[in-house]
Amino acid sequence: MGMTIxxxxxxxxxxxxxxxxxxxxxxxxxxxxxxxxxxxxxxxxFKKLGLxxxxxxxxxxxxxxxxxxxxxxxxxxxxxxxxxxAREQGLTNYFEIGRMGIEHCLLPEAGLVGPGDLVIGADSHxxxxxxxxxxxxxxxxxxxxxxxxxxxxxxxxxxxxxFRYHGRLQPWVGGKDLILFTIGQIxxxxxxxxxxxxxxxxISELSMxxxxxxxxxxxxxxxxxxxxxxxxxxxxxxxxxxxRDYRIYQSDPDARYAREIxxxxxxxxxxxxxxxxxxxxxxxxxxxxxxxxxVVIGSCTNGRMEDLRVAxxxxxxxxxHPEVRLIIIPGTQKIYADALAEGLIATFIAAGAxxxxxxxxxxxxxxxxxxxxxxxxxxxxNRNFVGRMGHPESEVYLAxxxxxxxxxxxxxxxxxEEVIK
Amino acid sequence: xxIQGKCHTFGNDIDTDAIIPARYLNTSDPxxxxxxxxxxxxxxxxxxxxxxxxxxxGKNFGCxxxxxxxxxxxxAAGVAAVIAASFARIFYRNAINIGLxxxxxxxxxxxxxxxxxxxxDAEKGEIVNLTKGETYPVAPFPPFMQELIAxxxxxxxxxxxxxxxx
Numbered sequence: 001m002g003m004t005i006x007x008x009x010x011x012x013x014x015x016x017x018x019x020x021x022x023x024x025x026x027x028x029x030x031x032x033x034x035x036x037x038x039x040x041x042x043x044x045x046f047k048k049l050g051l052x053x054x055x056x057x058x059x060x061x062x063x064x065x066x067x068x069x070x071x072x073x074x075x076x077x078x079x080x081x082x083x084x085x086a087r088e089q090g091l092t093n094y095f096e097i098g099r100m101g102i103e104h105c106l107l108p109e110a111g112l113v114g115p116g117d118l119v120i121g122a123d124s125h126x127x128x129x130x131x132x133x134x135x136x137x138x139x140x141x142x143x144x145x146x147x148x149x150x151x152x153x154x155x156x157x158x159x160x161x162x163f164r165y166h167g168r169l170q171p172w173v174g175g176k177d178l179i180l181f182t183i184g185q186i187x188x189x190x191x192x193x194x195x196x197x198x199x200x201x202x203i204s205e206l207s208m209x210x211x212x213x214x215x216x217x218x219x220x221x222x223x224x225x226x227x228x229x230x231x232x233x234x235x236x237x238x239x240x241x242x243x244r245d246y247r248i249y250q251s252d253p254d255a256r257y258a259r260e261i262x263x264x265x266x267x268x269x270x271x272x273x274x275x276x277x278x279x280x281x282x283x284x285x286x287x288x289x290x291x292x293x294x295v296v297i298g299s300c301t302n303g304r305m306e307d308l309r310v311a312x313x314x315x316x317x318x319x320x321h322p323e324v325r326l327i328i329i330p331g332t333q334k335i336y337a338d339a340l341a342e343g344l345i346a347t348f349i350a351a352g353a354x355x356x357x358x359x360x361x362x363x364x365x366x367x368x369x370x371x372x373x374x375x376x377x378x379x380x381x382n383r384n385f386v387g388r389m390g391h392p393e394s395e396v397y398l399a400x401x402x403x404x405x406x407x408x409x410x411x412x413x414x415x416x417e418e419v420i421k
Numbered sequence: 422x423x424i425q426g427k428c429h430t431f432g433n434d435i436d437t438d439a440i441i442p443a444r445y446l447n448t449s450d451p452x453x454x455x456x457x458x459x460x461x462x463x464x465x466x467x468x469x470x471x472x473x474x475x476x477x478x479g480k481n482f483g484c485x486x487x488x489x490x491x492x493x494x495x496x497a498a499g500v501a502a503v504i505a506a507s508f509a510r511i512f513y514r515n516a517i518n519i520g521l522x523x524x525x526x527x528x529x530x531x532x533x534x535x536x537x538x539x540x541x542d543a544e545k546g547e548i549v550n551l552t553k554g555e556t557y558p559v560a561p562f563p564p565f566m567q568e569l570i571a572x573x574x575x576x577x578x579x580x581x582x583x584x585x586x587x
Contacts, residue, residue: 024565041449041489045576049583067447074447124487124511140489140515146579188434189481193510222484224510277434364443383485385438387461
């Protein structure tokens with residue numbers, strides 16, 4: 001019996017020739033990540049063990065990105081726990097404000113993740129790195145503490161769902177639309193405990209930024225990880241970033257899948273997920289008249305260069321609707337600098353948008369754009385749960401950057417074609 | 422392990438933002454988190470729940486973020502156990518790791534109503550609804566998980582393994 005990419009990576013890290021779904025294994029971890037919300041708890045648990053050093057100071061990554069630049073005194077104290085621990089442990093991969101990014105935009109860009117790696121992070125969107133052909137999954141703070149101490153963690157080998165995306169994508173359709181459509185098909189627990197393997201000719205055509213977006217939202221279908229086969233685009237992306245050897249795994253032709261799902265990607269229109277679950281995905285054309293108060297373009301889901309380029313393309317020469325606040329958050333300092341050099345930031349500011357330093361901020365209702373009671377936002381983020389972006393009676397509509405930018409101009413949820421003919 | 426208490430019921434897909442909204446995550450103090458437990462699902466819950474009571478929910482309980490603050494808030498609010506038709510996987514790991522008893526039982530999740538008194542018998546693998554006189558089966562934990570639970574959570578288990586490296 002053959003194995004999937006996910007099974008092969010897990011087997012290799014557990015020192016086993018083969019593994020099968022359901023098997024519990026102890027596996028070596030290549031990188032362990034924490035942020036300013038999850039790492040303080042992990043550091044507290046780590047210290048209780050009485051250990052002096054983490055298993056490898058180059059393989060523990062700490063990124064203060066959620067409530068930073070610190071939004072209040074308590075947040076500042078939390079971030080300081082990371083900073084102090086990073087200094088005391090001599091961590092080489094601690095990223096300070098001004099030199100950082102949203103963790104899941106930052107780690108691939110900084111060349112910290114490669115194909116075949118096993119990465120755990122105390123953040124549910126750690127699954128983003130599956131775009132590089134790595135096994136990456138979100139865990140809690142105690143799991144992070146255990147991994148920081150031992151360099152190992154237990155895993156249940158997941159079953160895999162194979163997705164094949166056929167056809168050519170329509171204009172304005174990107175990774176966000178594919179993944180929202182997919183979650184709409186299988187539901188928010190449709191891949192619970194499972195690996196989601198994304199393949200097909202539409203995936204081969206998809207950019208790396210689009211793949212990061214898709215892998216990022218595997219968790220919104222309950223997935224343990226999302227994973228893509230490595231191809232020329234992956235290798236191009238890694239060139240100049242990853243400064244070490246890596247191993248490319250491919251699923252065997254006779255690998256076992258729990259389900260195989262074929263999707264005609266050519267028929268997918270730009271998507272919007274209505275409140276309050278990401279599975280409430282519809283074509284933007286079926287939404288009707290929904291007035292909005294705020295638009296957020298950014299996050300670990302859609303804060304990358306391609307996302308900003310799409311938004312700028314639509315906003316060029318346009319004005320943000322008088323009753324809308326548009327907040328744009330580049331995912332990393334490098335993306336910010338590149339967008340500045342390309343003139344995108346000037347386009348945003350000319351259109352009447354606020355541009356922020358990288359932060360998770362509004363996505364989780366932290367800061368930098370909290371919603372008041374009754375307000376509605378279109379966001380390129382990943383969750384539209386009750387109260388996610390602010391008041392429990394506010395609403396979040398999830399979309400890709402094209403729909404988000406068009407909606408900011410129109411003051412209501414709008415298709416890109418309504419702004420650019 | 423026998424847990425007996427009155428039940429509070431919730432629906433499907435209760436996410437971690439509903440269990441503990443991110444606006445309270447600028448601290449990891451269990452007592453402070455407990456005061457906002459389940460706030461965006463039921464703002465009256467934290468004020469009503471009594472020590473030893475039980476949360477019962479539908480499918481995919483704890484979906485969303487990896488915040489361990491979610492099971493910490495539930496445990497610190499005095500909740501003795503969570504029964505659900507199914508759990509999201511990170512919440513499941515986190516609950517085991519911090520020692521919050523959780524039980525997966527679609528039958529119990531469907532049968533139990535708010536206010537019912539239930540008795541969970543982990544060894545026997547059953548939940549008895551004392552109010553309605555019904556019994557529901559519970560899936561047992563795999564042996565490795567039982568080992569983790571018996572050790573007192575993940576860190577106690579890890580402590581036993583890392584001593585040699587100190």
